[in-house]
Amino acid sequence: VGPTIAAGEILVEIMATDRGLGFLEPLALVGPYPSGAPAIFIDQVARLGGGAGLIGCVGRDDFGTINLERLRRDGVDVSAVAVSDRYPTGSAFVRYRPDGGRDFVYNIAESAAGQIRLTAEVRQLADRAGHLHVMGSTLSVAGLKEIVAYATKAVRARGGSTSFDPNVRKELIDGADGGQFSALVDDADLLLPSGEELLTAAGVDDECQAVRALLARGVGEIVLKRGAAGSSRFAADGSRIDCAGFLVEEVDPTGAGDCFGATYLTCRRKGMEPGKALFYANAAGARNVTRRGPMEGVAGFDVLDGFIAGTARAT
């Protein structure tokens, strides 16, 4: 019992409407859209009716307000989101290349997102949480490490669970964060990697070997994201479930993994069978890529049921 909580960066995303290369000339942009992987994740949890709380920091500006209003409206507890008078809310500009890749310009390094601290409000939220979701990408923020350590202990002390999305670059794992990264992988009740991240987390080149190694290290279950191909779920008892992806036209892939993970987790926390949870997660990820804007594709069960009824799946 208790809400699912996540911690990390909250920002806005501004997107180019046409495909092309870089930002070296003026171009048509849309946005700002609320964004930040932990914010997308927790918003999707709330939309599915799971209790949800976010730990973060925004600036006292319109970009911060956009995020706070969206999160509040969707039912996320934002009592542990601090508002900085000194640092602005960060932004990311994204442009899609003709080959489907992405070019980013980030204004995050000196933004409010780096000012996250273990405050009394953060402790209060963590002390009543039932599940903690952590993202590898946020661990490089100094205050985050302390928050993750505190929240992990608090959630575990109450008999709660943890999940980890190891979306982190290799350089970080090899660097100073290696210890905390490995501990987060090993202690995760649920690990949510994409293909490459699975191999990196396990330190081997083969998917089956990686799964076996991680489950032997103590991971509860592994849910592997395979993009358009769907997903697979591996459990400690040796079972495996594969779930084909939905056939959709990809408009904007940002946020798919976060929507997917939040949906799997929330379905499981509601007592759903792993296969059904994986099916809903595939639907949430696929629907998200059909919408422009990272958080514009979040969906409740009613919307997901409609999407499932009207969308074919790969075989």
Ligand code: ADP
């Ligand atoms: P990440 O965003 O973390 O890299 P993926 O791109 O694998 O993760 O997306 C997460 C999930 O969203 C996938 O496992 C799949 O279920 C769904 N998904 C993502 N892209 C597509 C797509 N183009 N078509 C259908 N489903 C998709």
